[in-house]
Amino acid sequence: MSERKVRVIVAKPGLDGHDRGAKVVARALRDAGMEVIYTGLRQTPEQIVQTAIQEDADAIGISILSGAHEYYFGRIIELLKERKASDILVFGGGVIPEDDVPKLKAMGAGAIFGPGTPTSVCIDWLNSAVREKWARETA
Amino acid sequence: MEKLIARALEGDHRSIARLISLVESESPQAEIIMRKIYPHSGKAHIIGLTGSPGAGKSTLADKIIAHFKSLGKTVGVIAVDPSSPFTGGAILGDRLRMQQHAVDPDVFIRSMGTRGSLGGLSRSTQEAALILDACGKDVVLIETVGVGQSEVDIVKIADTVGLILVPGMGDDIQIMKAGIMEIADIFIVNKADRDGADRVATEVNMMLDLLGMRPWRPPVLKTIAERNEGVEEVVSEMTRHADFLRRSEEGRRRRWQRLGMExxxxxxxxxxxxxxxxxxxxxxxxxxxxxxxxxxxxxxxxxxxxxxxxxxxxx
Amino acid sequence: MSESKAGEAAGNRAAYEKTVEKFLQKAPERKAAFRTGGGLPLKRLYTPEDLEGMDYERDLGYPGMYPYTRGVQPTMYRGRFWTMRQYAGFATAEESNARYRYLLSQGTTGLSVAFDLPTQIGYDSDHPMAQGEVGKVGVAIDSLADMETLFDGIPLDKVSTSMTINAPASVLLALYIAVGEKQGVPMEKLSGTIQNDILKEYIARGTYIFPPKPSMRLITDIFEFCSAHVPQWNTISISGYHIREAGSTAVQEVAFTLADGIAYVEAAVRKGQDPNVFGKRLSFFFNAHNDFLEEVAKFRAARRLWAKIMKERFGVTDKGAQMLRFHTQTAGSTLTAQQPENNIVRVAVQTLAAVLGGTQSLHTNSYDEALALPTEKSVGIALKTQQIVAYESGVTETVDPLAGSYVVESLTNEIERQAAEYIAKIDGMGGMLSAIEKGYVQQQIQDAAYATQKAIESGEQIVVGVNKFQVEEDASERALLKVDESVGAAQVKKLQAMKASRDNLKVQECLSEIRSAAKDEGTNLMPKILEAVKAYVTEGEICGVLREEFGEYRENIVL
Incomplete structure (x- = not known):
């Protein structure tokens, strides 16, 4: 029997073209045995949320270096609520000042990984957060 | 479960997505799902798109979706990418080229990893296609990995198989080796603005001549998917092939053969x-x-x- | 060398090796193998033996002379320092204008404009895709009105201006020319640079709009227009910077940048342009990374290799067109969010590498850029870093001081050799465009990026303050620059007011002129675009028409 796999959307919202981080994370998650749906650049929040729904993703990871994180996190989380898909976890990274992290978490972001975070930290967080999510589903 | 299936049959994307996951991970409910789903299936036109990596399958799929849409059809897409044999993980990137359809309520795109199935097309690919069919998609497009056995296996799932070739990629030799001439219903020479496109088309036609008379003579079409050139014809030939299958003895033979295999x-x-x-x-x-x-x-x-x-x- | 002397030398060498062997038993080296930051193997010791076969006249020559290994000017920094050019721009044209005036008052000698993402991708501030992005990473420019404000009180005949703009480079260049005209400065007198390097956008930076073919046409149109009308303008800045930031090695940075350069030269030559003429206005843009010796060697190798390419491959005889002149920026990717003050030191080391590599201009990063846009204070320190190297370090007082160093020359040779190998491979694939289409270049860079990440996570590669020597920090004490969220709305309002007050009939006329020029490859688009911007046609409107005519590029993802 094939076991359930962690499925993660890795997306670059907006116009920011710096995708080194997103791609490195995508590879690291794959190497950790996850299925990564990579959407590429210039995604609107609507596209990201619909993708997560169609792919039955467990989590959405977004990478933003342009300073537009408040807008994108806010909008994506709001859309997930509208579509009754708030169980999908949202996390992210990029150039995000630490001061802004509490605000993003209050919006509903599960974790924010700043520059220099080892990918293993992100993998560990995902593995445990997604397994908690699965436990909630069967409960 | 009942509720989930009912909502999926009404076309709710979240529920469809969940059903596919349950089937894909071979959960204990998979069989219940398929038993409930199956009676509703059998209406969709299932199309397989295959060809070597780099042939432009995803770009072509993107344009094919748009054309079916313009004909008023709903479209489901299954894009298969290889899973890593070492970690079981996968990067599924095919839908990137189809993201303009992501927000369209009439289009449902699902990426799947091969998850260790040797053919590159797993059992769950077929089951996912059946789910999309049952849940109301008029057309189900399956994009294969494009290597190895998957090119041949697709015929077991799809009504219509489109094989994509590209000039200058040595595809001609590839075809003869793999013996997939017989399984393609439509040949598509993509990136036809490149040198050698006519030569590839001619060679395919010559090989088809060698195969002799068959009830369906596969057309050989030229496209430049990136510029949306020639795609309309591909779609209309696909539709013509579906009509042929509906009306012909050959179609009945194939349907029975597939049901038998199931x-x-x-x-x-x-x-x-x-x-x-x-x-x-x-x-x-x-x-x-x-x-x-x-x-x-x-x-x-x-x-x-x-x-x-x-x-x-x-x- | 006499035979007895040679024998003596061999004896000394053997003795040294023996000593080392013994010494290693007591005190082993820190690592089994030593490598440069870019992954080139480094030997314990370099000696004249490593430079055997090197011919000074042929391989190094003299500064300002072929093959320019030692620099493009005969006296280098003894004449004039490099241009200290700080990349800046944020929020509105008013705020950026104030920052430029501050920088000029602090002794900066050239401006470098950062545009926001909507501007870089050809969207006006009121486009749905621009939501949340207006004024964030640079200044928002929609029309000539914004450009006039941006350069208000800054005489364009006195400064040189570099603009980081690629896909819509023609539009921004036209806007600059139009502002100059309003100030009474004719375009012949304007000097500066547009980045205009679309290939690296496909490879590494991601702010593309159009597919390769029409993009290359826009670029060669600019070459042609500037050769005739804006002779002092650098029409392109062929950029390795972003390739390196995306994770490439030093060798790849040189190889892929020069391969891009080859593609541009070929495209212009195909259009019948003379590389002896447009070749003089090609400029380059490199990254100054941490590995000091490798970086110095990299700049020298790039210069020598490009000179050979221009001379041997394209038959260029004009000296100016053989020279690789380059701008440098210190490596943004080396900045850490942890203990950000450490970045000041990193930037200083990188500055020194750029200067010893013979750069023509330099941007130094601010220490807080891994956290947010830089503040005025941090920008000030970055600029002072350059000034200290220029005025206090003494490395500027003689030309190419590291020449003849066994290790630097060995690395220079090795980087050139490996870069040439890459270029040959790309040639074999049918050139850079098809190598990009195949995803080859992107794959190479991503593999290198992932390898670096793994090396850092395994501790094989040390980043001070990140995976070693960490300290607890209190982030709340940091003063960071934040772009006011109201900037977007204000900019949209301004844009709409402008649109209401202009001659909209004229606007439509200009746009249809651009459309028909776009359809005809034989027409140069530049004059049409210039005409349009003067009539206050917006950037988004012009790019919108071009999008309809040319289509849009979609990335070729390889992971």
Whole structure:
């Protein structure tokens, strides 16, 4: 029997073209045995949320270096609520000042990984957060 | 579960997505789902798109979706990418080229990893196609990995198989080697603005001539998917092929053959499961000692197990 | 060398090796193998033996002379320092204008404009895709009105201006020319640079709009227009910077940048342009990374290799067109969010590498850029870093001081050799465009990026303050620059007011002129675009028409 796999959307919202981080994370998650749906650049929040729904993703990871994180996190989380898909976890990274992290978490972001975070930290967080999510589903 | 299936049959994307996941991970509910879903399927036109990596399958798929949409059809897409044989993980990037359709309520795109299936097309690919079919998609487009066995396996799932070739990629030799001339219903020479496109088209036509008269002569079409050139014709040929299958003896033969394969597949799976259970029960160190000492043979053991299975099922 | 002397030398060498062997038993080296930051193997010791076969006149020559290994000017920094050019721009044209005036008052000698993402991708501030992005990573420019404000009080005949703009480079260049005209400065007198390097956008930076073919046409149109009308303008800045930031090695940075350069030269030559003429206005843009010796060697190798390419491959005889002139920026990817003050030191080391590599201009990063846009204070320190190297370090007082160093020359040779190998491979694939289409270049860079990440996570590669020597920090004490969220709305309002007050009939006329020029490859688009911007046609409107005519590029993802 094939076991359930962690499925993660890795997306670059907006116009920011710096995708080194997103791609490195995508590879690291794959190497950790996850299925990564990579959407590429210039995604609107609507596209990201619909993708997560169609792919039955467990989590959405977004990478933003342009300073537009408040807008994108806010909008994506709001859309997930509208579509009754708030169980999908949202996390992210990029150039995000630490001061802004509490605000993003209050919006509903599960974790924010700043520059220099080892990918293993992100993998560990995902593995445990997604397994908690699965436990909630069967409960 | 009932509710989930009902919502999916109404076309709710979240529910469809969940059903596919349950089937894909071979959850205990998978069989219940498929039993409920199956009666509603059989309406969609299932199309397979195959061809070497770099042939432009995703770009073409993107444009094909748009054309079917303009004809008022709803479209489901299954894009298969390889899973890593070492970690089981995968990067599924095909939908990137189709993201303009992500927000369209009439289009559902799903990425799947091969998850260790050798053919590159797993059983769950077919089941996912059936789910999309049952849940109301008029057209289901399956994009294969494009290497190895998947190019041949797609014929077991799809009504219409489109094979994409690109000039200058040595595809001609590839075709003859893999013997996939026979399975393609439509040949698409993509990136046709490149040198050698006409040559590839001519060669394919010559090979088709060698295969002799068949009820369906596969058309050889040229496209430049990136610029949306020639795609309309591809879609209309695909539709023509679907009509042909509906009306012809050949179509009936294929449908029956596929239904037969579906039954066989389930039979094999069920029997394999029984065998596994029975063998687990029978296994013991003593038995292995006997086998090693040649006091009994694997044939006798198998015969005995089979006997047990048969009596148990007859009770 | 006499035979007895040679024998003596061999004896000394053998003795040294023996000593080392013994010494290693007591005190082993820190690592089994030593490598540069870019992954080139480094030997324990370099000696004249490593430079055997090197011919000074042929391989190094003199500064300002072929093959320019030692620099493009005969006296280098003894004449004039490099241009200290700080990349800046944020929020509105008013705020950026104030920052430029501050920088000029602090002794910066050239401006470098950062545009926001909507501007870089050809969307006006009121486009749905621009939501949340207006004024964030640079200044928002929609029309000539914004450009006039941006350069208000800054005489364009006195400064040189570099603009980081690629896909819509023609539009921004036209806007600059139009502002100049309003100030009474004719375009012949304007000097500066547009980045205009679309290939690296496909490879590494991601702010593309159009597919390769029409993009290359826009670029060669600019070459042609500037050769005739804006002779002092650098029409392109062929950029390795972003390739390196995306994770490439030093060798790849040189190889892929020069391969891009080859593609541009070929495209212009195909259009019948003379590489002796447009070749003079090609400029380059490199990254100054941490590995000091490798970086110095990299700049020198790039210069020598490009000179050979221009001379041997394209038959260029004009000296100016053989020279690789380059701008440098210190490596943004080396900045850490942890203990950000450490970045000041990193930037200083990188500055020194750029200067010893013979750069023509330099941007130094601010220490807080891994956290947010830089503040005025941090920008000030970055600029002072350059000034200290220029005025206090003494490395500027003689030309190419590291020449003849066994290790630097060995690395220079090795980087050139490996870069040439890559270029040959790309040639074999049918050139850079098809190598990009195949995803080859992207794959190479991503493999290198992932390898670096793994090396850092395994501790094989040390980043001070990140995976070693960490300290607890209190982030709340940091003063960071934040772009006011109201900037977007204000900019949209301004844009709409402008649109209401202009001659909209004229606007439509200009746009249809651009459309028909776009359809005809024989027409140069530049004059049409210039005409349009003067009539206050917006950037988004012009790019919108071009999008309809040219289509849009979609990335070729390889992971």
């Amino acid at each position: 039954v066989e597949e389930i039979l094999r799976r069920e029997i394999a499961a029984m065998v596994e259970v029975a063998w687990e029960k029978e296994k013991s160190p003593e038995l292995f000692e006997l086998l090693a000492a040649r006091k009994t043979t694997p044939y006798e053991v198998a015969e005995r197990i089979l006997g047990t299975i048969l009596t148990e099922t007859c009770d």
